[in-house]
Amino acid sequence: MVTPAPAVPAIQAWPPLAGPAAAVAPALLEWAARDDAAMPRLCLVTGGPGSGKSHLLAWLLAGSDSDPRTTVHATVPARGQIAETLAWEFGHQLGYGPLSADELLARVAADPRPLRFLLPDLHAAGRGPTDLPAARPQDAVERLVGPLLALPHVRAAVEVGALDLLPAEGALVLALGPHRFGPGTLPVPAQQQVYDPSGSTVGPAMPAPAGSAQPAAGTAPADEPGAEPGAPIDWRKASRRSREEALDTALAEGRAGELLKDPGFLLHGSLSAITATLADHRIPLPSRLRGVWQQAAPALSTPGLADSARAAILHLAALGADARLAELLRPLAETHRWTARWYRPSSRPTAAVLTAGPAQSVDRLVTVDATGRVRLHRVSDGELIGRVTADPRLRPVGLAAVTDTCALALDADGMLHPLLLGEESMAPGGVDYLALYHNGMTAAPSPADRLTALGAHRDRVVLADIAGTVHLWSLSALDAGPRTIRLHRSGVTATTCHVLPEVGVVLVVSAGLDGAVRLWDSATGAEMPVPVERRAAVPTAVTMAETAAGLLLAVAWSDRQLHVWQLSEGRMAPLSMLHPVDTLMLCADGTLVAGGRKGTCTLRLNLDQLWS
8 A cells, every 4th residue: 555645745854944934934845845726826924134034945945855846946036136137047047048027927938837936035126226116126026026926837935024015815924023033042933824724824914024125225335345445446356245236336326337337347246236227328328338238148147157257258249339348358258268259240140051161261151041141251250251142032940061162951841952152053963862852852741751950061961850850861872861860759959960080980969859969870870878968948059070179069058058068078068158049060170150040159169278
C-alpha cells in the first residue's frame, strides 16, 4: 500500500527560523505547497520595519527546492526598482531574457507552467525624479505586478508595508509585529491574519505601520568618505552604497545631468536609478545618450556582469549612435572577453552568410533583409561594397554558402533556392538537385518534411526539418543520397556542419525548439548521448569554425545570451548580447558576426581569455 504524501512538506526541511516570522512560517509553507482553488493565489506579508518580513520570504526561498510543490520560479527584490527593471529581472529568472513590461506579461500569459513568485519590498519600489510616476511603488503595481497577479496560473508572496498597496480582499495576509527584534531581545508576539482551511482567520488584521512610506530620494551622500569636496570620483573604487545612491543624491541637489554625463558613472552606477532618471526629458543631456542607454540597459541587467562586461555592452550600443562615447568606453571594453568592432542598427538581416572575397579571404558578408534585398558588406568594417540582383519574390530566412559565388537560400515555406552572388555566377548542379529533391518535385511532400534550417561547409550541406530530423549531403557524391538522423523531438531552429578532412569526419550541430543543442558525427553515425547544452530558452542560431583556440561552436539563444564552446575541452563562455540574434557566423580569426531584427554587429573574441 502506497502512503500518500502529506498535504504540506515537513517544515524541518527548511532552515530554523526565529522571531515573529516563526509564528507565521507554517501558514506560509502551507500556502506555498497548496495550489488548490481554496488557497488564495496571493499571499501578502506585512509588518513594521525590522519585523522580519523579508527574512520570512528568504526562509521560504532557502528551502523551496527541497520539494517540487514549493518551487519558486522567480524572486525579485523590488526595493529601488521600477517596472522596467523589475520586468528585466523577472525575464532573466524565467528564462525569457530581459523583456519590457508588456513583453513579459505576454510571455508569462503564454507560459504553460504554474508559476510561483516571491517579491520582497514592493512597498519600497520606485526610483527617479520624485514628481514622476516611476518614483512611487504604485506605478510598478499598476504597470507590472497587478497584471501579473491577474494571470490565473501565477501565485505570489509579496512583501508590503501596508495593505493598501495591493488589494488584500481574498488574499492570505501574514501580519508581523510593528517593532524591531534582534539578538538578545524578546520578539513581540506576531499579529496574524492567516488563511485557515476551515474558512476562519486567526488574529486581527494589523493596521498599516507608521512610517512605512518610501523615504524620499536623495538622502544618501554621493561622495566616498574622505573624498575632497568637488573632486572627481573613481567609480571603480567607490563603495557599493555610493554607486547605488549617488544619482538619488544628485537628483535632490539638481546635478543629475552632470553625473549622467560621466561615462564612469554609467559603467558603475545603479541600473534602475539611471534608467528612471533618463526617462525625465527635463534633464539636459547629450542627445544620443538616452538612445544608447535604452539599447544597452536590458543587457546590462544580466546578473553578475563584471565592469569590463558592462563597458563592452555600452561600447557596442554606442558604436551605433555615439562615436565619442564609444571611444571613451573603448579602453575598458577592450579588456573584456569580447569587443565590438562595428554595429549597424539599420542592417537588419533575415538571413546572412560569409563568403570568400576576390582575394579568397573570408571578408565578405552577404545579407538579405525582409524585402528581399541582397547586399554585400566588408566584414572588417561593415561597409557596403555591392548589391546582388535577385528574384524580388525570394524572402530567405536562411543562407548557406556552397561556393564563393553561390549560396543556397531557404524561404519561410521551407523551399530551397540557388542564390547567385555575381552577374556571371552559375549554380553548381548539385545545388539544383538538392532544391528539386527537398522541394518535393520528385516525391509527394509531407508537412513533417518542411525544412526549417540549413548550413554548409566545404562540399557538405546540412538541412533540417520541422520533425527534428537532419539530412547531411555531399555535393560531390549526390548519388549516395543524404545521411539522415532524427536528433530532436520538435522542430530544428538552426544547424551547421564542419568538415574535418584530416580524419574524414563531418561534425553536425543542430538546435531545436526543445531547447537542446546536439552534436552528431558522420564517422559513427550516432549522436552524442547527451546534448552539448540544454536550456529553458530556444537556440536561434549556431555556427562553427576552426580557430587558434581550436574548433569553436557559438550558439545564440532567445534570452539574448550567446554561448561560445571550445568543443575539445568542453568549456563554455557566456556572452550577453544587446538584442536577439537570428543569424550568426564565426571566422577563423575569432571574429563573430551577429545579426537580427535590431541590427548587425561584429565582435572580436579575445581567445586568450575567453574561458578564463
